[in-house]
Amino acid sequence: MEIKSKSPEELLKERFGRFEKAVELGEPDKVPLAIFTCGDILRKYAKGYELYFNYDKAREVSVKFVTDYPVDILLAALAAEGFIFSLAFSNYPDIAPTIRFWTGPMHDALGDKYTKWPGRELPEDNIFQFIGGEFMRAEEYGKFSDDPITFINEVIFPRACVNLEKIGSPKANAALIRLGFEASRYLKYLVDSAMDLAKVGMPSLPITFAYTPLDFIGDFLRYPTGALIDLRRHPSEVKQACEALVEPIIKVALSLKPAGAKYAFIPLHLNEYLSPKLYNEFYWPTLKKIIVDLYGHGIKSFIFFEGWHDPHIETILELPKGWGIAYFEKTDVRKAKKILSGHTCIMGGIPPSLLLEATPDKIDEYIKNLLSEMKPGGGFILSPGVADIPRDVPHVNLKALIEAVEKYGGY
Amino acid sequence: MENLVNAFVNLDEESVLRIVKDLLGAGKDPFEILEACRRATTIIGEKFERGEYFLSELVFAGEIFNGVMKIILPEIKREVKPIATMVLGTVHGDIHDIGKNIFKVFAEAAGFKVIDLGVDVPPEKFVEAVRIHNPEIVGMSGLLTISYEFMKKTIDALKEAGLRDRVKVIIGGGRVDEHVKRYTGADEWADNAMVGVRKCREILGLGG
Numbered sequence: 001m002e003i004k005s006k007s008p009e010e011l012l013k014e015r016f017g018r019f020e021k022a023v024e025l026g027e028p029d030k031v032p033l034a035i036f037t038c039g040d041i042l043r044k045y046a047k048g049y050e051l052y053f054n055y056d057k058a059r060e061v062s063v064k065f066v067t068d069y070p071v072d073i074l075l076a077a078l079a080a081e082g083f084i085f086s087l088a089f090s091n092y093p094d095i096a097p098t099i100r101f102w103t104g105p106m107h108d109a110l111g112d113k114y115t116k117w118p119g120r121e122l123p124e125d126n127i128f129q130f131i132g133g134e135f136m137r138a139e140e141y142g143k144f145s146d147d148p149i150t151f152i153n154e155v156i157f158p159r160a161c162v163n164l165e166k167i168g169s170p171k172a173n174a175a176l177i178r179l180g181f182e183a184s185r186y187l188k189y190l191v192d193s194a195m196d197l198a199k200v201g202m203p204s205l206p207i208t209f210a211y212t213p214l215d216f217i218g219d220f221l222r223y224p225t226g227a228l229i230d231l232r233r234h235p236s237e238v239k240q241a242c243e244a245l246v247e248p249i250i251k252v253a254l255s256l257k258p259a260g261a262k263y264a265f266i267p268l269h270l271n272e273y274l275s276p277k278l279y280n281e282f283y284w285p286t287l288k289k290i291i292v293d294l295y296g297h298g299i300k301s302f303i304f305f306e307g308w309h310d311p312h313i314e315t316i317l318e319l320p321k322g323w324g325i326a327y328f329e330k331t332d333v334r335k336a337k338k339i340l341s342g343h344t345c346i347m348g349g350i351p352p353s354l355l356l357e358a359t360p361d362k363i364d365e366y367i368k369n370l371l372s373e374m375k376p377g378g379g380f381i382l383s384p385g386v387a388d389i390p391r392d393v394p395h396v397n398l399k400a401l402i403e404a405v406e407k408y409g410g411y
Numbered sequence: 412m413e414n415l416v417n418a419f420v421n422l423d424e425e426s427v428l429r430i431v432k433d434l435l436g437a438g439k440d441p442f443e444i445l446e447a448c449r450r451a452t453t454i455i456g457e458k459f460e461r462g463e464y465f466l467s468e469l470v471f472a473g474e475i476f477n478g479v480m481k482i483i484l485p486e487i488k489r490e491v492k493p494i495a496t497m498v499l500g501t502v503h504g505d506i507h508d509i510g511k512n513i514f515k516v517f518a519e520a521a522g523f524k525v526i527d528l529g530v531d532v533p534p535e536k537f538v539e540a541v542r543i544h545n546p547e548i549v550g551m552s553g554l555l556t557i558s559y560e561f562m563k564k565t566i567d568a569l570k571e572a573g574l575r576d577r578v579k580v581i582i583g584g585g586r587v588d589e590h591v592k593r594y595t596g597a598d599e600w601a602d603n604a605m606v607g608v609r610k611c612r613e614i615l616g617l618g619g
Binding site: 228390 | 556560593
């Protein structure tokens with residue numbers, strides 16, 4: 001194949017350039033193909049347990065994947081949602097970003113009840129799973145809003161992490177020291193993995209992290225359904241709590257700015273649960289504030305619009321042109337393009353289930369049709385939508401995807 | 412009784428609970444109160460399918476329904492005959508249950524008897540439950556892409572046990588679609604609770 005003849009340096013420049021050009025709403029030489037995974041597809045090469053507990057194996061597997069499947073960007077998040085820890089340490093920018101995601105050993109150190117892991121609570125060949133829980137009572141909103149960081153450290157952690165049950169106890173102190181050791185190992189893995197990937201011409205994105213305040217409440221404090229019920233029983237308290245979260249969330253995101261972060265990853269969860277009325281009242285105002293503030297600092301948001309975002313899509317136009325990347329899951333990217341073209345970089349377009357079930361011919365045809373509509377004007381990144389790619393996707397189907405992008409993706 | 416239906420459809424929790432208590436106090440048949448609440452959930456389902464209501468409204472309606480049931484169930488003396496029985500669970504390897512639980516409330520409100528096996532349910536547990544409860548429907552839920560393989564394995568296990576033809580299988584979850592239906596060999600799929608309940612009625616020939 002043509003790409004084999006290029007040096008890793010050339011490939012790095014070309015692939016990252018392609019991605020950046022699309023984010024800047026331009027037409028690159030070819031539509032970039034990005035793959036996002038939390039480990040499901042990588043179980044082709046190793047057991048789920050190994051991906052999260054053995055950093056050497058995780059490095060090896062990422063390189064194998066991009067060698068077998070030369071995509072433009074691989075986003076391998078082999079660690080679970082742990083934004084609450086970043087937030088709890090948001091006044092310490094040297095610590096906050098290192099514990100944004102939880103790895104298997106960090107889960108061991110904390111004994112958190114938010115996540116379940118292969119080889120621990122789940123079978124060895126599973127992927128990690130975030131389930132969250134209810135760790136705050138509805139009547140505690142006021143205390144939370146007065147000082148979210150202190151409340152999380154002193155009240156939520158003892159409830160949410162077995163090893164932090166008694167703050168200041170030898171057991172809790174040991175857990176935090178272990179977490180620190182592990183964060184340091186994890187950082188080294190991230191740097192090493194980025195270097196491994198660079199050696200085979202695969203760029204890593206300069207990324208930082210933010211969160212939507214209402215999702216924070218749903219994921220880490222009240223459980224998603226609890227937060228939804230609170231919108232009706234305790235609307236003003238929820239609003240106040242969302243407001244109180246804006247500043248520390250921005251602080252976390254900016255903690256990686258000195259390290260060169262250009263994109264702030266924000267996964268949305270409750271968006272598809274909400275009517276436009278509730279979305280515009282409780283969800284969007286604080287999310288918008290965060291996106292606009294980060295944009296002012298030169299950081300573009302990279303948003304996972306999970307599920308079906310159609311009812312809220314027009315609100316994206318309230319953001320400054322070129323604000324970031326809208327990564328869609330079930331929202332039809334063609335429909336999104338009609339509304340957002342020239343304003344927002346759109347990402348997504350491939351249902352993972354298509355890769356699992358269709359034949360290579362069907363995939364070729366699907367990509368051909370999709371790109372004929374999505375390519376004109378640029379500002380598009382092709383990707384299986386937000387969710388993972390199942391391990392059992394046939395090799396020939398992934399090959400067919402990559403070949404189809406080669407065939408039909410050029411400008 | 413129409414006040415109750417209206418208050419329920421408008422998700423006015425306080426009024427619903429007050430009216431239910433008032434009706435019971437006035438000696439109304441609790442079974443009729445249950446029927447009124449079921450009518451309300453049907454209307455809520457229709458509003459959802461028309462795009463007037465969203466998942467958050469379903470979650471809250473489920474919460475209200477559970478609140479009403481707590482009050483009236485102990486009062487219902489006669490046997491309530493289900494329209495059909497369903498074995499329901501989140502498949503092995505997946506531990507998410509928000510979608511399953513929303514679906515369960517509305518399936519029960521629609522008159523199904525639901526045997527809920529919980530989350531992370533291995534194929535053999537589904538097989539065993541089908542043997543014991545002899546349901547018309549098996550409902551399999553899953554949030555993650557990893558659930559596809561266990562939906563398929565569960566259906567294969569039903570085939571091996573010679574039970575596949577006895578039941579209709581519906582898969583549900585935010586990430587299932589026609590492709591996943593074909594891959595797993597299910598009879599139907601739904602990516603939200605209300606469509607799921609409607610399809611359960613349809614595959615049994617009970618109308619939408």
